[in-house]
Amino acid sequence: MDMGQLSDIVVGLLEILSFLFIFAIGIGILWVLVLYVHDKMQTESTLKRNYPVIARFRYLFEHLGEFFRQYFFALDREEMPFNRAERSWVYRAAKNVDSTVAFGSTRDLRPTGTVYFVNCPFPTLEQDAIEPGAVTIGPYARQPYTTDSIFNISGMSYGAISIPAVKALSAGAKKAGIWMNTGEGGLSPYHLEGGADIVFQIGTGKFGVRKPEGGFDEDKLRAVAEHDAVKMFEIKLSQGAKPGKGGILPGAKVTEDIARIRGLEVGQDAISPNRHPEVDSIDDLLDMLNYVRDVTGKPVGFKAVIGAYGFFENLCKLINERGPESAPDFITIDSADGGTGAAPMSLIDNMGMPVRESLPLVVDILKKHGLRERVKVCASGKMINPSEVAWAFCAGADFVNSARGFMFALGCIQALQCNKNTCPTGITTHDKKLQYGLDPANKAVRVAQYAKNMKKEVGILAHSCGVAEPRLLKRYHARIVLDNGRSVAMDELFPEPEVKAAE
Numbered sequence: 493m494d495m496g497q498l499s500d501i502v503v504g505l506l507e508i509l510s511f512l513f514i515f516a517i518g519i520g521i522l523w524v525l526v527l528y529v530h531d532k533m534q535t536e537s538t539l540k541r542n543y544p545v546i547a548r549f550r551y552l553f554e555h556l557g558e559f560f561r562q563y564f565f566a567l568d569r570e571e572m573p574f575n576r577a578e579r580s581w582v583y584r585a586a587k588n589v590d591s592t593v594a595f596g597s598t599r600d601l602r603p604t605g606t607v608y609f610v611n612c613p614f615p616t617l618e619q620d621a622i623e624p625g626a627v628t629i630g631p632y633a634r635q636p637y638t639t640d641s642i643f644n645i646s647g648m649s650y651g652a653i654s655i656p657a658v659k660a661l662s663a664g665a666k667k668a669g670i671w672m673n674t675g676e677g678g679l680s681p682y683h684l685e686g687g688a689d690i691v692f693q694i695g696t697g698k699f700g701v702r703k704p705e706g707g708f709d710e711d712k713l714r715a716v717a718e719h720d721a722v723k724m725f726e727i728k729l730s731q732g733a734k735p736g737k738g739g740i741l742p743g744a745k746v747t748e749d750i751a752r753i754r755g756l757e758v759g760q761d762a763i764s765p766n767r768h769p770e771v772d773s774i775d776d777l778l779d780m781l782n783y784v785r786d787v788t789g790k791p792v793g794f795k796a797v798i799g800a801y802g803f804f805e806n807l808c809k810l811i812n813e814r815g816p817e818s819a820p821d822f823i824t825i826d827s828a829d830g831g832t833g834a835a836p837m838s839l840i841d842n843m844g845m846p847v848r849e850s851l852p853l854v855v856d857i858l859k860k861h862g863l864r865e866r867v868k869v870c871a872s873g874k875m876i877n878p879s880e881v882a883w884a885f886c887a888g889a890d891f892v893n894s895a896r897g898f899m900f901a902l903g904c905i906q907a908l909q910c911n912k913n914t915c916p917t918g919i920t921t922h923d924k925k926l927q928y929g930l931d932p933a934n935k936a937v938r939v940a941q942y943a944k945n946m947k948k949e950v951g952i953l954a955h956s957c958g959v960a961e962p963r964l965l966k967r968y969h970a971r972i973v974l975d976n977g978r979s980v981a982m983d984e985l986f987p988e989p990e991v992k993a994a995e
């Protein structure tokens with residue numbers, strides 16, 4: 493081919509390209525005109541009617557803002573529910589990379605409610621530090637459960653989270669020696685795959701252990717308990733993010749597998765009732781606890797967000813009337829600001845007590861009634877960094893559970909889409925394409941490293957306070973800033989009651 497032919501071809505191509513370009517511009521202008529007329533004529537959106545076409549960018553930017561503000565605009569301590577500093581600590585702990593920070597704290601220690609710990613002039617030497625001891629839960633159950641873990645995986649159902657996420661949590665929990673709660677979606681093979689200790693949650697829908705017409709299917713309950721890995725049962729009364737509302741799994745997330753495990757129709761919204769229909773009083777609650785313990789032989793507790801805490805006084809009185817064997821083996825106190833797969837905003841924002849207040853109150857009520865040793869206390873709610881976990885031990889918890897901390901360990905970027913099927917990190921979606929990036933083997937290591945580094949750094953706080961392990965932390969080790977700018981020791985805000993003689 494000579495130069496003349498080549499230049500003819502190039503000229504020809506350029507002509508086609510310029511034609512396509514002009515054609516595309518023409519189509520574009522036509523499209524804008526159609527949108528303009530549509531926006532002007534429609535009556536649903538005022539903005540679009542007043543600012544045709546241009547107003548559409550608002551929706552685009554609003555949507556993109558959710559993703560971009562965390563990278564470009566938000567300060568380290570600014571975002572909700574978790575700011576960048578909090579999330580970064582989890583990411584670093586999960587990757588087991590250096591978790592030190594430089595220059596100075598970016599945390600403002602002045603706002604009301606800020607917690608700081610009081611360092612001991614003579615901190616605990618490394619050689620004097622001890623590991624948290626083993627705790628036995630359910631001394632009256634046929635098979636009590638003993639564990640030395642202090643920080644565990646809170647309930648997230650298979651359904652709310654994906655198969656690779658459940659697998660990674662289960663294998664990670666096993667590596668770290670911690671327990672994993674199933675959440676209210678029943679027990680799946682993926683929970684069992686990693687070999688971790690499992691707490692089976694009985695939600696108000698009783699998924700996995702119910703008769704089709706409602707109520708317990710005793711055979712199914714017994715079958716769950718026959719798994720060695722299932723160590724305890726947790727009856728869910730309520731959850732911090734949505735007290736008074738049952739689980740909500742949108743139909744988009746109810747796959748064939750999930751429908752089979754839960755006993756539902758594919759694609760149908762899984763809405764569980766507001767409460768267990770048969771539990772209408774503290775008598776009923778103790779009856780159900782004892783029924784499940786009798787059938788399964790394993791420790792049984794309940795999970796609740798605290799609202800009307802007169803309930804706990806009455807519960808403790810009834811337990812003492814019936815005898816200590818009738819008591820729940822543990823209670824999980826969830827915070828009003830806890831997380832969820834899906835909940836109405838009015839409940840997420842406004843209902844129930846934050847754990848900051850409810851945990852010390854409940855611990856004190858148990859103490860007052862001589863039940864503190866009998867009933868173990870788990871606390872959950874936004875405790876994803878060591879300082880919050882250490883605070884919970886100061887307040888009197890035996891264990892701390894976290895859901896969203898472990899989601900961050902799995903790679904969650906706080907995209908706030910758990911209620912859709914579009915989670916970009918594959919954790920809360922059943923879209924296989926989105927799950928592709930979540931490698932269970934890799935993420936199991938991160939889950940385990942997060943749990944181990946959490947335990948290590950809560951230990952560092954404890955040693956700085958002068959005690960040998962986290963469960964020896966006391967209320968006087970934490971101070972809380974009041975609205976006059978001064979801080980007060982937690983034991984002054986929540987004075988511990990006299991312990992009943994029986995204890």
Ligand SMILES: Cc1cc2nc3c(=O)[nH]c(=O)nc-3n(C[C@H](O)[C@H](O)[C@H](O)COP(=O)(O)O)c2cc1C
Nearest residue numbers: 646647648675676830831832833873874894895896
């Ligand atoms: C995706 C997701 C699913 C959840 N599913 C359940 C559930 O099935 N049952 C339950 O009791 N709590 C459920 N929770 C609440 C957590 O167990 C926990 O109580 C709450 O999130 C507080 O812990 P966090 O602040 O560490 O997340 C879920 C939370 C999330 C984020």
